[in-house]
Amino acid sequence: MSASEKTTYKGALAAAMDSGAYIKFVEIHTEMKSELEAHKQCMFIYWHRLFLVLFENMLRGQGPRYACVTIPYYNWMAASNKALAGECNSLGECSPILKELGGFTGNSPKAVTINGVEISGNCVAVAPLNHFCQSSSSRGAACAGCLPRGNWGSAKVPASVSYASVIGQVFNGTNIDKVSRTVERGCHADIHATLGSTMTKFQSPADPIFWSHHAMLDALITIFHKCRVGTRRMTFAQKAADPVAWSSCRRRVGGKLASGPPFKPTDIVTMRTGQKGSNPIDARKDPKIGRYLSGVPNRFADLLDASDLGGNSYTYEISGLLAKMYSDCGGIPKKHNPTSAPKKVSPPHTAPIPPTRTPAKAPRPRAKAPARAPGPPARAPQPPARAPTTFRRPSTTSLTPSTRASRPLTPRPVTPTPASFRDWSQETRFQSFFDWLFRRGLPQQSTGSRRLAGCRAATSSKKENNEDMTGPSPISTAHDDLVITKHMTRSEKRVINWYNETMTSNGGKSADNIADMERQVCMFQEQCLGGIVEYTEEFKALWGVQEPRCRTIVNAINSGEQQILDSSWKEKMEAHFGCPHPKNETSGSGPDT
Template identity: 50%
Template sequence: MKLLWALTLSLLAFVSTHAPVEAQTATCDARVRRNWDALSTTEKDTYKGALAAAMDSGAYIKFIEMHTEAMSQVEAHGQCMFTYWHRLFLIVFENMLRGQGDEFACVTIPYYNWLGAYNRVLSGACTTLGDCSAIATELGGFTGGSNRTLFINGLKTSGTCVTEEPLNHFCQASSTTSDVCAHCVPRGDWGAARVASSTSYSSVREQVFSGSNIGEMSPLVEEGCHADVHRSFGGAMKTLASPSDPIFWSHHAMVDALHTIFHKCRVGTKRLSFEEKASHPVAWTSCPRVIDSVPPSGPPFNPTDVVTMRTGENGTNPINGSDDPVIGQYFKDVPNRFADLMDVRDLGDFSYSYELSGQLASMYTDCDGNSTARRLETESGGGINQQAGTTTIAASENISTFDDGKVDVIIVEDFDLSEQLVTTWYNEAMAAMGGQCAENMADLERQACMFHDKCLGGVVDFSEEFKATWGVKEARCKTIVNAIDSGEQPIAYGGWREHMETYFGCPMPANEPTPAGQSQTAGPACY
């Protein structure tokens, strides 16, 4: 009898921990994703509470299952659907968080603006990833645990297993009951880790704007700043079980914000029908699916294809996420074809905006300053509409078809001192080189990467294990620095080093002397 009673209690504990939570019906304002640094303490606590509740309910681990499941993973990474796949992933996750209780019914995923962290390092305000990123200390921190190895949905993951809220609610597998859950998430040594070299303003602008269509932009970002941030955080973040760390969601919200900026600047502000999206040469590009060969040789992705997201513990007996008894409800009515996910304003009740400021706002409003971006703005009738106070809203103006008031970006005036300093240097260097153009944008990225290598502790490459896991070859700035060192692609602006040190000094000297592969002539003039 005692044994039966114990088994009954265990079963009740399992069911209460893993039972689906009904979606909430509270009335919320339009969804707006904001910078973590802009949230109030109460808003941060509410978001952390939603994460903890999701871990307790058994819903959170389902997203790790989808990110690691074989057929889902090959759509998510290393192919041209990276941005679309993760956009749907974020929407469903956000729906799930809102479904964890009335108090969480209006939460949105805050983005981690790693441009700000890089600016603070460059300006000398701080030195490490942990010190320069408020979210790193406020979303669980990187101490308060011991070194430990977990098998998260079957994937080996090691690091300091941090036990601070909300990480102390984490469970590493769907079938694991609360009493044997890890109640921690493995993290790297963020107190010593350096910020990712490809997250400088110069580098991110080049990654977003050097591609002429989404098929070119997506891999530049995926293999550049996206991968570099995963590497720099280490721990679970360097594995495909990375969604186990809540910082994953804010990192990918930042990547999604860059996708939103790209869409406005390269596609325009006009609202497109599905047919127009599916045939748009910039907004839609395809590539072969990965089957069993490298390079990929499978059938191409089609705009009408439904995104694959499947759950299954350790990848066994996978089912569509929309059919999963725990999280299936959060897929309901969410647009799920690839081309459906092109514009954040066209997602029905799941549409959302980004609140941007500073450099991100400049990227959105000014794009790369070329004539194509200005022409798209004029043809679409879009632009920045002034609102009361310090807030401006960038809205679509194709009102005859889409008079729904939905916007992709809300701009607020908020420059911190580090951001102002870096932006002033960037604009001054661009002017000294002859003005805004593609050649000078690329040269400014070369300058930033080389400065990181010489004055910010050195550029760090990906490990062989990381390359194999994520299907990447070499860290972006490592490739650029090697090309400069060899003389293959010299820096065109001869006074770059003196100019940068005038603004930033040389906080963490490394890898001297400066190589000879740098031209002493002025950069190309272009307007």
């Protein structure tokens, strides 16, 4: 993002904090019935997708100057590449966006009670955090004016956010249920735990980094959708019947997993506000933020395709290894044949407000490169009661207008899946490792761009990019839903060279080798990047996780339950990256929580 775009984004955050709208999102994320739909089950991704849409609409509603604001996504995979390449040592040092959004140096340790829960950390008062107000009832001098954060300068970059691990998390599952749960317990949980302090609590939306973190997760699911479901336009009935994009599970009830009725495609997403959870009301009726949900599709199956949300549609601009994931889908065979006839779906009891209520805006631009403030989406904000919605982009790129927004949302022809994608033997072998890992990760519980018209297109260039570029000048190509910027940073090139050379030396890309690459990168962190940092007991209990993803893998290797197939894996990795921080070299612990 350009300097002016960053300033505009931070200005929107500050304005939202001042208006009292920002803290409403902390209320939603902590409210009991809302939280039961948000975490620890299959709707994690789709619930948070709507949450992001609502938040971005709210930011745009803070005034005409913010009408084109989009959420920048935090590309922590790029941070992992830099750490592997030895360009930096900590998550804070490897992630420009963490510094851009206030950094992690506070005046002094301080406890702040955020929506009823006391949270300690370095209380950062750098803009926009100097505008932070910890509850709906706090005003003026009673506002904290700072936000507790962990010690990101000593936080290790978890291996679960590496390219080799993320490929498995995104492409391992046969449907959104498995992928959503895997990502939630993998890269999602590890970033929350590693950042510490406010980010370890359900009050985490108080930190602007929360939004960029979830925008990155949403970008990954957008890639999954393209690779496993396709880019065809589907009717609601087709979405609800799609075995990959829609997969239900039982609801959480009373804190117990899988103890309630299953989610239905027509279920309306629950989002309620209320200070400390008292006297909650439907967010659509909240006087501060209700108007920003007007016209937004709100049934779970409405949210399957980010490019098909009517006036709330959005896209991403991606580059480097994210673009590679988008283009080659991890090299894992596609299992779903989109030609199957959709089943009949009964109409919802309560139809969501039709998207047509929203001004005919183009789909909103999605997140941009983390280190930069979101660029103006390409859609023209309409005068309606609610601000246009655009979204987040990748860490070194900017949003680009989605050409689709101006076209009628008519169904696209269904293209049969090529036979080459139906390679069941490889898929089965690949699944054996990930099915094992998926089961191991289950918590032990009882039962259960899109551009706005009138906004200039955000562009990426070597000059504005926060990453060092060594390749040819970026060439952007529109791909239906996403915009690809063809360039790689130095660290990305080093990582992909290691990945490809190792794959080739072991016989080429195969399901077994893809799974083995994740084992290697997890063990490399354990042995050469300072070790895997464990979760606290409090974090495990709150988020329903047992241990970091790579801890599960490394323990299984050490016990003989799993094995690294490439016997010379460490020599190969050290040839590319060295062994910068042997586990016993320092006694550094995780970030303050």
